Amino acid sequence: MAGAEVGPPPAPARTDLRTRCAVAAGRFAGWASRVTGRGAGTQVGGRIMLALAPGALGALAAGHRVVCVSATNGKTTTTRLLVEALRAGGHDAVWNTTGANMASGLAAALARPHTARLAVLEVDERWLARVLDPLRPALVVWGNLSRDQLDRFGEVHAIARTWRALAEAHPDLRVVANASDPHVAWAAEPAEVTWVDLGAAWRDDAATCPRCGSLLRWSEAGFACPGCRFATPPAVARLRGDELVVAGTPVRVPLRMGGAWNLRNAALALTAAHLHFGVDLAAAAAAVGTVEAVAGRFTTIPVGAGRTARVVLAKNPAGWTEVLHWLTTQPGPVVLAVNAHLADGRDTSWLWDVPYELLVGRDVAASGERALDVAVRLDYAGVDPLVERDPRRAAAVLAARTADQAVVTIVASYTQFTALTRSQW
Amino acid sequence: MTGAGASAVRVGLVYPELLGTYGDRGNAVVLVERCRRRGVAAELVVVPAGEALPAGLDVYVFGGGEDDPQEAAAAGLRQGRAALEQAVAHGAVVFAVCAGFQLCGTVYSTGDGRRVEGLGLLDATTEAGAPRCIGEVVSDTTDTLGVGLLTGFENHAGRTRLGRGTTPLGRVLVGAGNGVGGVDGAVRDRVVGTYLHGPVLPRNPALADRLLEWVIGPAARHAVADRWGAALHAERLREARLRGLRAWWRDRRLARG
Numbered sequence A: 001m002a003g004a005e006v007g008p009p010p011a012p013a014r015t016d017l018r019t020r021c022a023v024a025a026g027r028f029a030g031w032a033s034r035v036t037g038r039g040a041g042t043q044v045g046g047r048i049m050l051a052l053a054p055g056a057l058g059a060l061a062a063g064h065r066v067v068c069v070s071a072t073n074g075k076t077t078t079t080r081l082l083v084e085a086l087r088a089g090g091h092d093a094v095w096n097t098t099g100a101n102m103a104s105g106l107a108a109a110l111a112r113p114h115t116a117r118l119a120v121l122e123v124d125e126r127w128l129a130r131v132l133d134p135l136r137p138a139l140v141v142w143g144n145l146s147r148d149q150l151d152r153f154g155e156v157h158a159i160a161r162t163w164r165a166l167a168e169a170h171p172d173l174r175v176v177a178n179a180s181d182p183h184v185a186w187a188a189e190p191a192e193v194t195w196v197d198l199g200a201a202w203r204d205d206a207a208t209c210p211r212c213g214s215l216l217r218w219s220e221a222g223f224a225c226p227g228c229r230f231a232t233p234p235a236v237a238r239l240r241g242d243e244l245v246v247a248g249t250p251v252r253v254p255l256r257m258g259g260a261w262n263l264r265n266a267a268l269a270l271t272a273a274h275l276h277f278g279v280d281l282a283a284a285a286a287a288v289g290t291v292e293a294v295a296g297r298f299t300t301i302p303v304g305a306g307r308t309a310r311v312v313l314a315k316n317p318a319g320w321t322e323v324l325h326w327l328t329t330q331p332g333p334v335v336l337a338v339n340a341h342l343a344d345g346r347d348t349s350w351l352w353d354v355p356y357e358l359l360v361g362r363d364v365a366a367s368g369e370r371a372l373d374v375a376v377r378l379d380y381a382g383v384d385p386l387v388e389r390d391p392r393r394a395a396a397v398l399a400a401r402t403a404d405q406a407v408v409t410i411v412a413s414y415t416q417f418t419a420l421t422r423s424q425w
Numbered sequence B: 001m002t003g004a005g006a007s008a009v010r011v012g013l014v015y016p017e018l019l020g021t022y023g024d025r026g027n028a029v030v031l032v033e034r035c036r037r038r039g040v041a042a043e044l045v046v047v048p049a050g051e052a053l054p055a056g057l058d059v060y061v062f063g064g065g066e067d068d069p070q071e072a073a074a075a076g077l078r079q080g081r082a083a084l085e086q087a088v089a090h091g092a093v094v095f096a097v098c099a100g101f102q103l104c105g106t107v108y109s110t111g112d113g114r115r116v117e118g119l120g121l122l123d124a125t126t127e128a129g130a131p132r133c134i135g136e137v138v139s140d141t142t143d144t145l146g147v148g149l150l151t152g153f154e155n156h157a158g159r160t161r162l163g164r165g166t167t168p169l170g171r172v173l174v175g176a177g178n179g180v181g182g183v184d185g186a187v188r189d190r191v192v193g194t195y196l197h198g199p200v201l202p203r204n205p206a207l208a209d210r211l212l213e214w215v216i217g218p219a220a221r222h223a224v225a226d227r228w229g230a231a232l233h234a235e236r237l238r239e240a241r242l243r244g245l246r247a248w249w250r251d252r253r254l255a256r257g
């Protein structure tokens, strides 16, 4: 089924007293956290709400048409682009602006004062199973699944299994899904799916068939399993380059943000907005084209001596690979800032899954707490890096070395990224 | 294969799509580069999944993998067993990490309890256990390969028991390794298995050079341009110390008498 529109907005629900008290307490805690400078306040506020009223998430979501967006990479951006696309169709939406995507962050987003009857929520891929029933989403958007912090989250197939169990338990669940990702295709199969063919970018985690374990075959048309005939499902929307065709209607995706991965995020958002909310495709495309930066991604920070650097987040091998390919089109020095805290993944092995050879011939710095791991990787890639643990200082040194005013790009792992950009959010 | 005048050293990266979850390609890259930087011709030979294992390689590098890919790799490798045994008989090196190490044993059990036949290059059997072993590892190879302390990262549920007379690669000072007997990995002639990734050879250049010594002889002892390798190795060991791993020190003191 290719996307009947999501039904009329439900009547506003009255939340019960317990939820209202919990929301008030949570808001107060969030405010206290913000004014005392301890954090953005989203997590702590939401956590208090859920502790006081465990049913708060369902109560807060009631009265909204909820869209959940989940993936290994791109969920924050896809969420933001979908919000813009929906706005172009006159649908105002509340969303988790800071990317807090576990139950507490979702509760906090829904508890913010708003009049929107639509909620677009980015959900951590491992939390989806726990929040699906309280949120009762009208639509779920599934982007991609790839390896991400194996020390913490386990293997890709395990997450695909939990998604598929959701689809099996809710066969009427409406899903906009990436047809080109074998794990996503297998997970979404039992649901009511609008398939989007995004072309395959990262295949390293999809060598074997998620259904039967045979070695998958890849061609221009996508993947096919010689064992059980599982293959790329026929899609109603197809992205090639920056052209998206949805149900026969072509549109150019005019993104201001760089990177082929953002075109894929946009294709999912546009397909969802057009086929499930009836937003005019051209108007939606124009709207996503106005977005410049999402939750600090691509923001510019001062690095001293009057110079600036732009900061790009890369969380896992698939993300890093995308960023490096994009950098081949962007001149200027590059700082690679890598930590190995829990949120980054404590294991740095993934450095060897990323083609840093693409940086040969450029001015590069190895930075972050794991600068030496990066330096060794770069050395074997044929790149002779500056080693400087502090990414701002590294960026300043490289900036001073460039004759022209070429912009310095800092590519950062998660905790490096948040430390560098937090003040910009 | 050994000595001057031989053709290029051929380092095989076996089934990277299936056995490459933990950056294991890095082990093969390091072996090739450390040859080249010493003026010894070397090439990386990728053996894609689904293809037969060639017999003529000098080194076979196996990496880690998830459950289903590991089983697919096992099926392919069993078909190439004759070629591999022939290569090993002629002095080829097999370096196997994590799932690859398990595959080199006689048998391993999957997470859901099925028994899968391995290659039998090492007298080792693996069962899945709990909890999963995740974290930094330090092991001491002084008494086995003589390359001192190894550092790496482990992430596996395997409990690997070595047969009588099978030598472990190292004595575990930090972490779990095989999860049995306080040791990590196994060595039989030129077949070396370990749970350490990171990947392990970039983090432990001495181990890389010991493996290469079996292929290119004394040339592997020549100094090599590796600007940061020794610093990384030292940093990882220091880190293990700083984390207050007293057991590590206690063991070292006991070991040194």
Ligand SMILES: [Zn+2]
Residues within 6 Å of the ligand: A209, A210, A211, A212, A213, A214, A225, A226, A227, A228, A229, A230
């Ligand atoms: Zn299949």
